[in-house]
Each structure stands twice: as C-alpha cells, then as structure tokens.
Amino acid sequence: MLFSKAYVRKTKRGSVIKVLKEHYLRDDIYCGVPGCQRCPEHTTTLSAEPRQTTAVRSPHYIVPDTNILYHQIDVMEHAAFVDVIVLQTVLEELRHRSLPVYNRVRALTAEPARRFFVFCNEHHRETFVQREPEETPNDRNDRGKPFNRRRPIRRAVEWYSAHIDSKRAVVLITDDRANRAKAKDAGITALSLRQYVESLSGFPELVDMVAAVGGDDDDDMDASAADKKFVYPEHLSPTQISAGLKSGAFHQGVLNISAHNFLEGSSMIRVNNEEVIVQIIGRENLNRGVQGDVVALQILPKSEWRSGVSTVLEEEVVEKDDLEEPTTDAATVDKTLDKALQEPATEQELKPTARIVGIIKRNWRPFCGTIDASSVHAGSTSTQMQSVFFWALDKRIPKIRIRTRQAQSLLGKRIVVAIDAWTKNSRYPAGHYVRTLGEVGDRATETEVLLLEHDVPFAPFSPLVLSFLPEEGEAWVVRDDLHLANREDFRSWDVCSIDPPGCTDIDDALHARLLPNGNYSVGVHIADVSHFVKTDNAMDLEARRRGTTVYLVDKRIDMLPGLLGTNLCSLRSNVDRLAFSCLWEITPDAEVVSTRFTKSVIRSKASLTYDEAQARLDDPKMTDSVSMSIKALNMLAKKLRARRMAAGALTLASPEVRFRMENDSQDPVDVELKELKDTNALVEEFMLLANIYVARKIYECFPECSMLRRHPKPPATNFEDLGKALEPFGVKIDASTSRTLSDSLDAAVDPNDPYFNKLVRIMTTRCMMQAVYFCSGTLAEPDFWHYGLATDIYTHFTSPIRRYADLVVHRLLAASIGYDKTYSSELTDKAKVKEMSDVLNYRNRMAQQASRSSVELYTNLFFKGKTVVEEAYVIRILKNGCSLLIPKYGVESFVYAAPVPNQPPLLALHPTMNALTGAGPDGEVVIKLFDKVRVQVTVEEAGVAAAQRSKLVLRLVEPNVPGMCPVVETSTARPLGGAATTPARTTRPAKKPKRK
Amino acid sequence: MSRELLAPEGLRVDGRRPPELRRLLTRVGLFAVADGSAYVELGNTKCLAAVYGPKEPRTQSAQLHDRAVINVEYNVASFSSGERKSRTRRDKRLLEIASVIKRTFEPVVMTATFPRSEIDIYIQILQLDGGALHAAINASCLAMIDAGIPMSDYVVACSAGFASGTALLDLNYIEESAETPALTVAMLPKSGKLTMLNMESRLHLDHFKDVLDLATEGCKSLAESLDEAVRKACKTPRPI
Known part of the structure; x- marks a missing residue:
C-alpha cells in the first residue's frame, strides 16, 4: 500500500518548497515475538520467555518512548534491560534530537545478547498512523503544532497487545503522565521508568541511575528548600535567540569557564567581524551555562565592564568550596563573593563583560x-x-x-x-x-578516569574489528606469489631500524648505500599499514575513531589491534615485512638529486636502540654494512640538519622525564630526564625529509584534498610577556620569523647558569601555536607554512601504526604513484578530509593532555609520602605568588601567599619591577624571574572530598620568608596563611620520541 | 552521512527493501495527434513521451540516405521538482540526456527500414522524484511501440545505486541526492544485451557487479510489466 506524504517546507534561503515523499506500507513486517501464531517464522532477537516483575505479573516486553531513551539512555544501557521493543517512530525522532544517543541505541539493537528488537511500525500496514492535516513533520524550525509522536507509539503498543498471545504482555514505558492516562484508556499497561525500575529485583543501583528529568513526573521533585529561593533568569526561547543573533543584539560563543574560578567564564565572540573575548562573571550572568556549552550572549553596558582578571588565584575555589557546603547560608556568602569578584578595577583597561541569555547547545x-x-x-x-x-x-x-x-x-x-x-x-x-x-587514588581507577576525562576510546577492540585481521594471525608471512605484485623487493638491502629501547611498534627503518657515482642511495621504509587496514572496514573506522595511539606512563592505548601494531606491521629484524619506501639519491653534500616512492618488501637486518646505534657510530672499528650505512646516514643527517637550522628551524625544549618503575608493583621509584643523542637526531632528520617529500608529492597529485600539517606563526602578543621578562637579562625575543626567533634563542645565554637557555626555550615552547592537520583545499598556499620546521609544506607519513593521519597520507601516496587505482571517493572528498583532520586534531590534543595527566598522576605517586627539598626556577610572576619549574622532575607548580584578612600579604608584587617582595628574617627578600629558589615538595589530597586528584604542594624554603615556609599543620587545617599549590601543565610521557 | 539510507532492519527511507522497484503505472496511447504516446509513473516520477514518425525530415540536410534519423527532445517541467526551476531548451544538461536517449534507441530501432526519414521523440517529465532517465527511456519505448516503429526488442531501463554496503534498486530523489553512486542501465530483455550504461559518480570496482546485476534484474521485472501494458493496450482499439 502506498501513502504519499506531502508537506511544505521552508528552505534555508527562505523559499518555500513542497516536498512529496512516498511512504510504502508493508505486510511483511513481523512482530519479533518468538513463537508468534500469526506471523511466519522470522529471525528475532527477543526471547520467548521474557521477564516478570512485581509491577507487571505476566512475562512482558518493554516499549520505551522517545523521552525515555533520550533522557535515560544510561539506564537502558544497563544489562538489566533486555527484551525491549524499539519502535521506528522512536528511533527516527531520537535521531533528530541527538545523534550520539541514537548511535548508542543503535549499538544496543545491534547486540544480539541485549535482545533489543526494532519494530518498523511506520511501515507496517496496521500500525501506521497518518498525520493530521494541521500537524507538521518533526522539523526543528517548524512553527506549527508538531506531529504528536505519542499517537503512533500507543497505536503500536495497542497492536502488539492484540497481536501476541494472552500469556505475554507488552508494557509501555513513558514518563509523560498524560500519555500514560491515554494509554490506560486504550487498555495498554503503561508505567513510568521509575515505577518499572523499582519493581525490578536484583538491580538496586538502577534506581540511582534514573535521570531526574521527570518532566511531568512529580514524584521526584524534592530539591532542598534553600535552593528553591534561588532563581536564575529565564533562558530565552530558540526563536528569540535566533532573532537576537540576527539583529546583532546577542552573540554566539562557546563558554569557557576559568580553570581558576568556576564563577568566571569567557567566550570568544565576533563583533563587527572582529574576534573579541568577553568575560562572564558571577552566577547570575553565567545563568546555568556549563563549560563548553554554545551560548547566546548579551554584552553588558560599559559601566559593568571590568579589568583583566587573570590574577585571581585558585585558592578562591578552595575557599568557596568550603563555604558552599549546604549547611552554610550559601546565598549570602555567594553574594559577598560575587561582589568581591565584581569590584571594578581602576587603573587597567576595561574589558567587555556579558551575560548569558540562552543556551544554544549544551555540551x-x-x-x-x-x-x-x-x-x-x-x-x-x-x-x-x-x-x-x-x-x-x-x-x-x-x-x-x-x-x-x-x-x-x-x-x-x-x-x-x-x-x-x-x-x-x-x-x-x-x-x-x-x-x-x-x-x-587507586592507580588503575585514576588511569581510567583520565582516559574518560580526555575522551580517549580505550575499550578493547570488538570482535568485529578483529575479524578484519589477516586470517593467518601470528603466522602471517610475506608470500612471493601474493604480495610481490607491484612491489619492489629490497630484502637483500641493509635496512635497519633505530628506536627507543623496548619499542615494539617499529614503524620506520632506514638504509644508505654508496652508489658507483659517489652519491648515496638513501631510503626511509615505513610499515605498510594501509595494506592491512582497508578503507572503511570496521578496523579502519575504529582506527579513525581513535585517531592516534595514546601513550601513558604505564600503558599504551593502541590505535590498531596489537597483532598489526606490534607484529605484522612492525618492521622487526630478520623477517620479511611489507613497507612503503621513500628513496632518494643524495650527493655527499646532502643535496637531493632524485626522489622515488614505491611499495616494497624489506627485511630489516637489525633493530637497534638509540644507544646501540650510537655505539656503532662511535666505534671506528665497526665496518660491517649496517654500521657503515648508519655512519653515512649520520654524516648526511648532520648536513641536512645544518641546512634546516640555517633556514630557521627551531630547537625547542620541554622538560621531559621518564619514570623508572619497580618491576612487580609498577610503582615509580625514580625519575630521570630524557637525554638526546646523535642517533635520535639522525632518525628525526630523515623522517622530516620523508614527510616533506611525501607532502610535496601528494599535494602535486591532489591539490584539493591532501592531508597536510601546518604550524601557524604565533601572534606577536604571545611573546609580549616573555619579552618583558627577558629584558633585564639583555635578551630580546624577535618572533617575526622562525629564523629570527631561532637566532634570539641562541643568543639567550647566561654564562652563570647553563640551564638558563633551556629555560628560555621551554618558555618559548609555551608561546607557540599548536601544529594542526588540515585539508590542502581549504587554505591558501602561504598558510601551509610550518613555522617550527621552517618548511613550506609538511605532512605526517612516517608513523602509520600510531597515527591515523599517516594512514590517510599512505593511501593518498599510493593513489599518487598509481599503486592503488581503485581508491575510494572518500579519500578525495575535500569536505570529508577537512572533517577528518578536525577530528584528528581533537584526538591528538586529547591524547597529549591524557599523556600529561598520566605523568602528573605518576609524579604524584612518586612523591606520595615523601618530602623532598629541590631546586626550582621562577618562570612566572603573579600578583601574590609565582610559578616554579623543578628541572629535576619536570614539574611545574605555583607558590603563593593566600590573602589573610587585615594583614599585609606575605609576598607582594614589586611596584616597579617584575618581581615579588617579601619580608625575610634578615630584611627584604626579592624574588625575580629566573631566580633559583629551593622548595619543599609534598603531595596533598585536593578539592572537597578529594574531588580533584591529589596535587603537588610546593613550599618556599629558600629564600626564607616566614609564613611561606614549611609549617607543621594539623591534618584538617587548610593551608590558609601558608602556601598551597596546584600543579600546572607538567610534561610529556617518556615512551616514544615525538617527531614533530 | 547525514541520512541513513538503509536502516539495519533492511528498509529504505520510503519503506522499500533494497531490491524493490517503486510502484509502476503505465498508459499507452494517450494522444490522438501523435503517432505513438505513453505515460509512465514510477513512484512519484511521472513522465510523458510522444513519438512522431517515421516522417519526412523537416530539413533536407538532416536526412540520411540509408536510414532514419532519431531526434529526441527531453524537457523537464518547471513545476516538476520541489523548487520551481525554469530551464531553457538549450540547457546543456537536458541536451545531454536527450542525446543519451537517442543513442540508446539508435541500435534497437530498425532505422534502415526508413531511409531519408526521421522519427521524433518528445519527452516531458511532469514530476521528478529520482530516476528521470530510466522513466523517460521506458516511456519512450512504450511510445515507440505504440507508434508501430519496428524495434528488435523492448528497451527497458532501470537504475541502481549503492549505499550502506548494499545495492539499492530504483533510487528515489532522497537517495539520489545523498550523493549515492547511481548506475542507469538500458537493456534488451530478450537478448540481455545492454544498450546504455550511465554512471556519473565514483563507485568501487568491487561493488560494481552487484549494482549492475541488481539493475539488470530490475530491467527484467520492468520488461514484464511493460510487455503486459503493451498487450493490454493492443486489446483496446484506438480511435483513429
């Protein structure tokens, strides 16, 4: 049977179009109930004997409505919910409302063990409900009366009740009271989720998981009386917001709450085509905005603008946390705090403030x-x-x-x-x-927490993903009859790999050979991951979702299943492996004569660690072919490096540390700084060379859709603070080009302190922009510039085992050289490449932060129960404290004097120079930038109820400022007059060297 | 992908399963003036075809001494799609489709029987909901038969696309506009020969065979319906 759905829709451009759709109704859609007398045999996931509960005595199936799935998806995902019938109406509405929730429901219906059955009621002849003339389809911008989705849901349940035998029942779960009443009239059993869950025995935690969005459910409204008094301004409706945005009265922005103070947010908005940062201060103005929400903002009148607030320190949070216990009179406290926050500043420039009038999208x-x-x-x-x-x-x-x-x-x-x-x-x-x-505090728990907080997918690979691994498994070998087609055979060449010790995912290998004409043949061989991971299969999609391998201190969250990453793709020594090779002919002066790319088969002669390679390099007696090729590579790498440096490539620094673990307990027992050897630079140099040449090649073939990597020039404002700080040392930072910056960094030397230069480099790194992936068709060529490497084009090609971007580049390169003639259209779709690079950038950022958090976690574990006094450098001066870096542990943290009422602060900003002053026992103490101080390091639980992770606490030992120095405290006392800290960004993990 | 073209339950957006055609309605011999005419409705795609000829060519230069010339004019009504769009006759896109249809019929029509003459096919799309090309070919075929022009076989066309890992038969507008690769095939049902194969997007070679097989299957089932329509039309005498 055929129905036509006709309706009128307004397009984005404002024209009105008529949409006419066909809608076929079928007789071959079955109920999914096993043993049904009326339907023919068909496959189903439901069980023949569903559960009984105290509320519903007969065995029954559950039909949730849209709101249940939308708001209570956490409950529905619980293993207690089985034998659920999901209606097509519900699914479609759900997809309009939230794609993530829809995908979660889809994952449930795809899992046979969960016994979720989808019933296509909209296409079933007997359950189809036609829309009434005045009802409009469920379109977001429609003003008319929306199509009532409850009707078809009730109709379907009604049909089910009549359809299945009398021994079994179907129960409608809905939190809408009106709907339940109507269902009752129609003779359907309907329950609210809470009622249903309470009748389930054996799952006490389920009741907790029921979300509080009752909507019309009255029985869970019991907010405490104090809260009732507090009323936020009403949010505007979406139509009011969009009208306001159009007229320019409101601005759209992403709310960013300050990490130091949760009553203070900021947002980047566009006013007259200029990007402006506005501050949103106080509970009332924030108006229920949560970090990351897309909000509509109204700029406040100039009289309420405030000066920069970057000096507000975090202890305020701590204090507030204390004061806002439900027992205190939160309202008054809040007012004073808000007031304190809003005290107008005088001397400094006023910055615009705004208030939130509505939420566009929750995050x-x-x-x-x-x-x-x-x-x-x-x-x-x-x-x-x-x-x-x-x-x-x-x-x-x-x-x-x-x-x-x-x-x-x-x-x-x-x-x-x-x-x-x-x-x-x-x-x-x-x-x-x-x-x-x-x-x-448990290590495994905290690690899981940090993975969750950084949105790192860390679940084990699903059987579906693993099904795309080669059938032979570990026994897979390169077979001449299968794999040699269109591949060159380099198995006789002297290829070797150089990696950190203990590295199992070897994705690059090198060789160099003297040619008869005096030039060198140099090759970089990269694991041919794209041979194993074909576009768009489940394994590829999973790798794309993960984006990158995440390195934590104690473990690695792989992007690809271990069989590929650590075995079949890993270029181990003395086994045949498939590779993607980049071959150059290079003169002894390191000029590239010619370049060639090919898929190949190699057999690595040796997998060396950096130290082993260094030993071969340093030993003149080693004259075997592998050692000779390393020596040749080193000679060329030095020249390449010198040329790159002359072009203005930057050498930056970060205080990287590595933990030495105790073998059985995996507790960190020692911290050591990473050191760099010649061989590190050697490998890095050739990887850069390969990446640059590959970037040129793919850009030449696919100018619109190549995945490249760029490093934007940092804006001059980023260097203002650093420049000011370095002035007293006679050092000038000129960041107009990477060349000038590199020169100024080289000149920044303090003869008395060898660490000074590194410190400057570390701080310069902080001023840099992030390097990002992008699609070549979306930017003009001058913007391709990679600032840090000083090259006009760059991409990632050399680590396909641990980065998805490299895999994409491999596919592009394979298409460029004509190896892959049937590449998918997605590879060359500009919009898709752009979307993918955005996702990869996000994943990389998250992975980096997760690694940092992991180091932080282990640093804290290391210091647990210890009290260490260590040397530290002042790297930032704040109003009432300073930021310190402890080189030995790569730890950065604050020391500051908390304000004590009616007393001068223990540390104060010097009125004229960028320094702190305090009263010492022998007169005034001055702490300047880059000063060396001594601090005591301990670990403390942080936040109310240890909500935050335990944190490092630094206390000033030298210079001695009474009150700032270690004091013996009772265990309950807060460090009120003393010094409290939180670790800021620490460092990277120490697994794999990051090649830029 | 913004839309799910094929739900995991195996239903497409309009409730069909992947290998199902849309509802087909045909009428043969609508116009008294034309030598042959037909109307084909494939779901919401509605197409009218009229055939004039074989007749003396309007211009001497257009004639061929050994066979008849086929002229095709393909028009899309401005009200046919959701948004009103007026197209000129010189629209390159329309001319291209007309030329595709012309080349589809040339090897099948026994043009050598009518030297120095011309056969005109006028095609009007009244409503557009995807699959205009194959609706037009099917309508033209019926109109040619109605005009009594000798052909070696029926020319039956059908389209198939590929989405969510499955080949889909007879794409509608929603499916076509979701950038689904679509293949249109015109086939001679008796011999199974293809006279036209048209695809304007990229499709992985591995999937091509599935899509082609499905499209030819669709052609075969359409051929039966067309044959039935012709036989029915023959039974009702036409007013002269």
Missing part, C-alpha cells in the same frame, strides 16, 4: 568525580534515597546534585555522573549516577 557529557562526603546524611541506612552533591574532577564544572540510595557505599569512590537538567530555581544542576569506577 553535557558524563563527568568523573566523587561524592561530597559532607552532603551525605550520616547514619542513614544504606538503601535510603537521599540527595547528595557530586564534585566533578574538572574544576570548571559546578557541583551536581544526584539522588542515590547507595550514598554510603559511594563515598571515597570515583564515580561517573551525567547532568540531566538545570532548572531555573535550582542553584546546582541535577544529575544521575551512571557507574562506579573504583577507589579514589
């Missing part, structure tokens, strides 16, 4: 954190439902109120909580418990 995700112990009613029985507060690990997230029956057992655990809603009369957002990760 709520599940948060990791802990329950606030003081909010748990002591002595309550373990199963009593109560409201408790939850602190997210991310300091920018406000505390979340959740309702739980297991408050006692959740204390001291890391749990995951999702925000459900933030109504205008509730001070804090309401959320629900999702799951427990483990004990606070």
